[in-house]
Amino acid sequence: MSLILVVDDEPQYQHLLKVNLEKEAFEVTTAGNGLEALEIVSNKVPDLIIMDVMMPKLDGITTCERIRQFSNVPIIILTARGEEQDRVRGLNVGADDYIVKPFSADELLARVRAVLRRAHTTEQVTPNRYFVHGNLKIDFARAEVWKENKPVFLSATEYRLLIQFAHNVGQVLSAEDLLAAIWGPQYREDKEILWVSIARLRQKLEDNPHSPLHIVTRAGLGYLMAPLDKVNL
Amino acid sequence: MEKLTISTSSITIGTLYNLSQVISRAPNWKAALDEIVVKVRPYFIFDNLVVYLSNRTNNNLDVFYAKATGRGQKGEADVAWGEELAHLHQVSDNHQTILQEPSKDEVKDRLERPYLLGIPLNLTQEYLGTIVFIRFGGPAFTESDKKLGEFISYLIGFLVERQNVKYEQELLQAQHQQIQIREDFLSNISHEFRSPLGFIKGYTTTLLRQDTSWDQTTQQEFLKIIDREADRLQELIDNLLDSARLQSGQLQMRYDLVRLEAVINDVIARARQNNPSLVVKFIVKTTLSPARGDPFRLAQVFENLIGNAIKYAPGSDILITIEQEKNGVVISFQDNGPGIPEKYVPFLFDRFFRVPDQSPNVHGTGLGLYICKQIINAHNGQITVHSETPHGTTFKIHLPYNR
Numbered sequence: 277m278s279l280i281l282v283v284d285d286e287p288q289y290q291h292l293l294k295v296n297l298e299k300e301a302f303e304v305t306t307a308g309n310g311l312e313a314l315e316i317v318s319n320k321v322p323d324l325i326i327m328d329v330m331m332p333k334l335d336g337i338t339t340c341e342r343i344r345q346f347s348n349v350p351i352i353i354l355t356a357r358g359e360e361q362d363r364v365r366g367l368n369v370g371a372d373d374y375i376v377k378p379f380s381a382d383e384l385l386a387r388v389r390a391v392l393r394r395a396h397t398t399e400q401v402t403p404n405r406y407f408v409h410g411n412l413k414i415d416f417a418r419a420e421v422w423k424e425n426k427p428v429f430l431s432a433t434e435y436r437l438l439i440q441f442a443h444n445v446g447q448v449l450s451a452e453d454l455l456a457a458i459w460g461p462q463y464r465e466d467k468e469i470l471w472v473s474i475a476r477l478r479q480k481l482e483d484n485p486h487s488p489l490h491i492v493t494r495a496g497l498g499y500l501m502a503p504l505d506k507v508n509l
Numbered sequence: 510m511e512k513l514t515i516s517t518s519s520i521t522i523g524t525l526y527n528l529s530q531v532i533s534r535a536p537n538w539k540a541a542l543d544e545i546v547v548k549v550r551p552y553f554i555f556d557n558l559v560v561y562l563s564n565r566t567n568n569n570l571d572v573f574y575a576k577a578t579g580r581g582q583k584g585e586a587d588v589a590w591g592e593e594l595a596h597l598h599q600v601s602d603n604h605q606t607i608l609q610e611p612s613k614d615e616v617k618d619r620l621e622r623p624y625l626l627g628i629p630l631n632l633t634q635e636y637l638g639t640i641v642f643i644r645f646g647g648p649a650f651t652e653s654d655k656k657l658g659e660f661i662s663y664l665i666g667f668l669v670e671r672q673n674v675k676y677e678q679e680l681l682q683a684q685h686q687q688i689q690i691r692e693d694f695l696s697n698i699s700h701e702f703r704s705p706l707g708f709i710k711g712y713t714t715t716l717l718r719q720d721t722s723w724d725q726t727t728q729q730e731f732l733k734i735i736d737r738e739a740d741r742l743q744e745l746i747d748n749l750l751d752s753a754r755l756q757s758g759q760l761q762m763r764y765d766l767v768r769l770e771a772v773i774n775d776v777i778a779r780a781r782q783n784n785p786s787l788v789v790k791f792i793v794k795t796t797l798s799p800a801r802g803d804p805f806r807l808a809q810v811f812e813n814l815i816g817n818a819i820k821y822a823p824g825s826d827i828l829i830t831i832e833q834e835k836n837g838v839v840i841s842f843q844d845n846g847p848g849i850p851e852k853y854v855p856f857l858f859d860r861f862f863r864v865p866d867q868s869p870n871v872h873g874t875g876l877g878l879y880i881c882k883q884i885i886n887a888h889n890g891q892i893t894v895h896s897e898t899p900h901g902t903t904f905k906i907h908l909p910y911n912r
Contacts, residue, residue: 286704288734292711299721330700356703378707380714 822846
């Protein structure tokens with residue numbers, strides 16, 4: 277039986293969605309904000325998430341982005357009528373579909389069925405919530421980084437840079453591609469920003485920043501996160 | 510005739526450094542000029558100094574700064590202050606420095622022989638005004654004087670420009686704030702409307718689903734929700750209309766003799782009906798004479814205050830007291846909720862104002878307290894608030910007897 281997670285800060289919406297979905301023989305669990313949703317998804321990935329975009333603590337779009345770092349679970353976002361940018365942003369960060377409030381029960385169920393149909397035909401690859409590299413550990417769900425079980429505090433840019441490497445272990449990434457991905461296409465030639473950021477990252481993550489084990493330089497080619505078998509455990 | 514030999518000797522790095530300090534610390538360009546005049550005295554002598562600034566709208570020149578030193582102080586208003594020079598097109602249009610020397614006629618009074626140095630104040634392309642240095646009776650300004658004068662002019666031009674920009678920025682910020690308040694209100698209002706509409710649409714279509722049926726109890730539950738949300742929508746519309754009418758002065762009070770304690774008891778009873786767990790204590794501290802007021806509108810005020818306490822201080826007891834004083838009656842509504850941060854208190858009764866950072870779950874239009882205040886003011890009364898986070902909030906209404 278399919279499990280659906282409903283995320284909305286208004287209990288009345290949770291109730292409305294739950295009664296309709298349970299009538300369709302779905303199992304429904306609810307969360308009141310993005311952080312709760314992330315905890316639930318990290319423990320057991322549901323078959324579908326229906327998530328409101330306007331929530332306190334962590335909004336729907338950011339939550340969707342975080343979930344996408346470690347799961348391909350189908351996500352339908354609930355947006356407000358007239359807020360086009362929410363729909364666009366939501367779809368861009370990986371939501372599969374959107375429903376506009378106010379909505380009719382029939383429309384909601386039709387979209388749920390359509391998204392679930394699509395999900396069953398595509399290969400479900402669910403990467404891990406955690407990434408381990410030597411004495412380094414990344415928790416994608418909480419956007420936390422640990423070195424030897426002590427938390428490391430990274431800036432937003434440093435974190436984004438690190439997970440670029442984490443998602444491409446063993447692959448050399450060119451400076452231009454890194455700059456474009458993290459800072460934007462207009463920064464492709466601003467090498468210095470990348471050098472400083474990698475230096476800062478090494479200061480925080482490496483036992484010996486001058487002989488890095490995690491983020492390694494390939495002169496003339498770029499940088500890479502060393503393959504796992506090459507990292508001393 | 511005396512021969513005065515004053516030369517502008519080379520200015521040192523030290524003096525240039527001091528000038529740069531003046532510029533960076535100056536609170537405004539006039540204060541800067543006061544200091545600069547003193548600091549360049551050893552190198553650059555003049556009797557009078559005038560700064561004309563161009564009025565941006567009509568291109569007229571106005572005096573914004575003038576200083577008389579030495580010989581200039583004797584002349585007061587009877588000497589030339591370089592007006593014709595400042596108005597010369599060469600200075601304003603061509604950004605040219607102009608030297609003007611007096612006629613060669615032998616005149617006894619030095620003050621009638623002004624040597625003028627007019628330098629444009631400009632930043633990049635835009636002409637801001639002209640600065641005029643005046644020496645009475647010479648000696649003529651030299652090339653070095655010209656250079657130093659131009660240097661000072663660049664610095665002053667920079668300061669003037671910076672002040673103009675700051676002023677315009679403040680203007681824009683004020684305008685922006687106004688627009689922001691209005692936008693916040695519109696976005697808030699549409700959220701407020703969409704919420705009950707969303708439930709009405711959601712639950713009616715749920716009941717209308719062809720592919721399934723709901724048992725009687727569930728149907729009743731859904732229908733009650735729809736009914737409640739329709740009421741909420743009605744209240745919203747009423748508030749908006751009231752606010753609009755109050756804004757345009759169209760809301761009429763219907764005065765009558767009112768037993769305030771009865772009105773309050775009614776409001777409390779209704780509140781208890783909708784919120785069975787609500788704890789309200791009502792203390793009548795003195796005997797009360799009937800007052801003159803609009804019972805419907807006063808009830809609206811009391812309902813709003815109780816409603817706010819329920820919404821923003823959930824679970825808190827509410828204490829309402831009423832007592833007669835010599836010239837009126839005082840009613841207070843007190844809760845033990847989280848209170849209102851001090852910085853927001855001055856804005857509480859403003860139209861559209863809502864304390865920021867509320868959860869989207871807590872509904873409000875920012876109109877309630879505005880409407881309350883207008884109603885109480887119409888009764889020649891006063892409504893005030895006292896709040897201390899996290900100890901709670903108290904609203905006090907003072908209604909006079911004689912209007």
